[in-house]
Amino acid sequence: MKGARLHLDLFAVFQDLVDTGSFSKAAARNHLTQSAVSQQLGFLERRLGAKLIERGKDRFALTEAGREFLRASWKILQAYGEAESAIRHPGAIGGPLRVEAIYSIGLHALPPYIKSFLTRFPQVRLRTSYITAEQVYEDLIHGHGDVGLVAYPRSHPQLRVLPFQRERLAIACAPGDPLASRKTASLKDLLSRPFVAFERGLPTQKAIEDLVFRRLGTFPRVAAEFDNVETLKRGVEVGLGITILPEPTVVAEVQAGSLACVPFATPAYHRPTGILIRKDQPLSRAGKEFVRWLLPQPRTIKTTKRGQI
Amino acid sequence: MKGARLHLDLFAVFQDLVDTGSFSKAAARNHLTQSAVSQQLGFLERRLGAKLIERGKDRFALTEAGREFLRASWKILQAYGEAESAIRHPGAIGGPLRVEAIYSIGLHALPPYIKSFLTRFPQVRLRTSYITAEQVYEDLIHGHGDVGLVAYPRSHPQLRVLPFQRERLAIACAPGDPLASRKTASLKDLLSRPFVAFERGLPTQKAIEDLVFRRLGTFPRVAAEFDNVETLKRGVEVGLGITILPEPTVVAEVQAGSLACVPFATPAYHRPTGILIRKDQPLSRAGKEFVRWLLPQPRTIKTTKRGQI
DNA sequence: CGCCTTTCATTAGAATAGCTAATAGTTGTA
DNA sequence: TACAACTATTAGCTATTCTAATGAAAGGCG
Secondary structure, three states: OOOOOOEHHHHHHHHHHHHHOOHHHHHHHOOOOHHHHHHHHHHHHHHHOOOOEEOOOOOOEEOHHHHHHHHHHHHHHHHHHHHHHHHHOOOOOOEEEEEEEEHHHHHHHHHHHHHHHHHHOOOEEEEEEEEOHHHHHHHHHOOOOOEEEEEOOOOEOOEEEEEEEEEEEEEEEOOOOHHHHOOOEOHHHHHHOOEEEEOOOOHHHHHHHHHHHHHHOOOOOEEEEEOOHHHHHHHHHOOOOEEEEEHHHOHHHHHHOOOEEEEEOOOOOEEEEEEEEEOOOOOOHHHHHHHHHHOOOOOOOOOOOOOOO | OOOOOOEHHHHHHHHHHHHHOOHHHHHHHOOOOHHHHHHHHHHHHHHHOOOOEEOOOOOOEEOHHHHHHHHHHHHHHHHHHHHHHHHHOOOOOOEEEEEEEEHHHHHHHHHHHHHHHHHHOOOEEEEEEEEOHHHHHHHHHOOOOOEEEEEOOOOEOOEEEEEEEEEEEEEEEOOOOHHHHOOOEOHHHHHHOOEEEEOOOOHHHHHHHHHHHHHHOOOOOEEEEEOOHHHHHHHHHOOOOEEEEEHHHOHHHHHHOOOEEEEEOOOOOEEEEEEEEEOOOOOOHHHHHHHHHHOOOOOOOOOOOOOOO
């Protein structure tokens, strides 16, 4: 590899390299050997005259040049993908689209939307990542990721926030718990048992602490902390304590009988979720369509004032 | 070329192909043979499953797919170029920048700006085209071309217009003409001689006709029409008649003594020129810098209210 | 503490992509 | 009709870019 050519594959491999943090995994994703990936990166670095990935002791860190190159990779593949799709399927909406959501939304609220969206627009090559809220903001701002989904969205100078859903909060407990047989509960019921929490600092955790503290002036003992809904639910199932969760995240367990869910009586509490998009760069057609798909607009209603969807 | 790869060169060659309208010329520009270019285009068309360039009787027309691909090519090369420049020369402003101007601006008002701009930002790969006003609007809207320069700019929903210069209009005539010895002239002086005009429909011509007609109620006999300043001036030099031109476009000929230039006495007339940029897509850093360079802001003044330039 | 596992780097050599050169096939023009 | 100026096609060579094998470095674990 000396005076070599810059294929588009190089950019895709580089993305996967950053994505997976591993030469061999990136190689596998692209049906290549680890050696090929190593040579490709070597070629890029020689060609650009700068290290792109710092791979020393604290394994795998993007350099500033690497970040710059990653941004370009994304733009390039995006541009090509959109054009190819537009040419192959004229009139259809297509091309790549990267959606980043926090775990709880990605695993529960989002799937039905994704399914119907892909049925409607099969030419869109959707790539979803379920990551932490911090990473969602980070990725959106830095140009990876086209659409973000977070809970308790906070505004940011470079991002636009659109309201997505309001998920009703409820108390979740093991099926054997006395609370499980109740029709409704109140915040006070929390105090009698240890609490299974999200990690401190996560937006949902902060909001719940805030809510409970404002209403009760105190907070139950925290039995355990988890960084995502799925493992947190496992904690509740095995009886570590009870918790507050958005209802949509527990419907599967409630149906399966592995968790019980008791809604709040008088004031219903909600977790707002929001859609994030960049302000500066306009969304691709596919991106715009997807956001429209998420927004609570009447799509199935027969008659609307404007006639069409 | 069967299961070939998409190099960045393919996109560059495709641009040149569209640009030159010829396989052999595009090949020459890229140090290739005509055969290679033919194979490349064939590969692209097979790969995308669509004709990109219609090359039949009315030689060389881009198809819809071709236009789509051209747009993508531009975005791709732009993204790569910017990244490469940012990586190779960190902190410097660089990357590709495409400036499109009408002949008269490109040949006279622009060069000093371009020279100083390139001295200041040598990493910018500037590509200028001097074309008709119509093409400037067209190219800007369709995403080729980052910055446009036209006379009598008209607004367009997709374009933003910034005022550039106001060029003083004057009467130009052959050095032997009796008018040549006058200090000033008035519009009435036009009527005594045939007029050398721009082609009908060109903005500058329309504006001049409008001006003369509004003031005099008539228009001198048109001796000849030209589609650009340079040939028009040749017409005046050989005595076809006199004309109205922006002063900056004739300074060279006046100094050389091949043309005379007489300013208007009482009201000075001006030709406004404007900078065009797209509203939707944000300009690259280089583009922003260039526009700032063109705008009449104090760059050399030592003290400003805001401190720094 | 050293062995084993994992990961990236470096070769040489095989596979293949992409070029040139030559030539055939168009189309418009004198 | 022949010519001029294109683009298309083909065969074959060269250079690029893989794979396979191996080396080196580092982390995990008994």
